[in-house]
Amino acid sequence: MDIVTPLIARQRYAAVVNGTGTASVYAFGECMKDLSPNDCNLCFAQCKTQVLKCLPFQLATRGGRVFYDGCYLRYDDYDFFNESLSSQDRTVCGSKDFGGNNTVFGANAIELVRNLSVQAVKNDGFFVGSVTFSKGNVSVHGLAQCWEFVNGSACENCLENAVSRIASCTQKEEGRVLNAGCYLRYSTQRFYNNSGPDPVPGNGGDNKLAVILATSAVALLLVFSLVAFFVRRKLLQKRRERKQLGALQVAVNKSKLNFSYETLEKATNYFHESNKLGQGGSGSVYKGTLPGGEAVAVKRLFYNTTQWVDHFFNEVNLISGINHKNLVKLLGCSITGPESLLVYEFVPNQSLLDNLFDKMLSP
Structure with a gap:
């Protein structure tokens, strides 16, 4: 797992193999693409701590996986990096029932995640969006993401499977599908970190969804400018921290205070x-x-x-x-x-x- 950590910090995902032959261990981790670098690193640190509880290998359960809402970590004894579905896939429904018209809410939630899944395949395996429908002015928010090495038809198949599985949750205010190759979630609460516009209400009583899937060119230019500014500032900050940490590590090693x-x-x-x-x-x-x-x-x-x-x-x-x-x-x-x-x-x-x-x- 120590090999995975610096890769996550640098590129937000990591796939590594340690060992040879039957002793090989495969590990993969990735953060949700809406997460900030700091949140990604902190989420992965927690993920790593949790997945170690799966060790040592147990008979018939030689792997381990941990899903957080912000990141994912898995290890196993075979190459699963391109795997989209597995017998360990899970559907997790929220505990709180939806208080309104379940039929209308369920139909709208399913249409949302279906649209997000289609768009995710077209947009580097990730998409978020929100909708509202006229009766009750209820908003639904969603996120769809395929893991880094699950793309094309594999990503499409994984998310299609997730859409069909998440249908069992539509009596609840939120639901998640945790597949080997992708992650799908909807909720009445906005949970992702993008800065897009607010939901747009539906037309009249037909409850048709208006999914927020685009922004204007001016808004995009502004966002890119802000991102470039903060990324540069973050890189300078990280450079200062590495310099300080390097001096600290030398001091620790010289003083014989170091523990692994x-x-x-x-x-x-x-x-x-x-x-x-x-x-x-x-x-x-x-x-x-x-x-x-x-x-x-x-x-x-x-x-x-x-x-x-x-x-x-x-x-x-x-x-x-x-x-x-x-x-x-x-x-x-x-x-x-x-x-x-x-x-x-x-x-x-x-x-x-x-x-x-x-x-x-x-x-």
């Missing part, structure tokens, strides 16, 4: 909830047991901006060299995984909470 991400994952049972000690403003803390039997407290830092670098660097430098009866000792850190970790000595008393969860002691 995989070691800490295993020590905390992959950050299982039963090992969670609590959560503060900068991260969650888990109890872990190192291979030698030493109990430690592992802090998962939340980050997606340059402020994280400053926080991490300050915490490592200020605490690692201090020994005091009222301060939890910093044993090391990990900065090579999808999230950064601090490793403290485990002290089974109140001082652990006070120091790791940023709480002030009352006078």
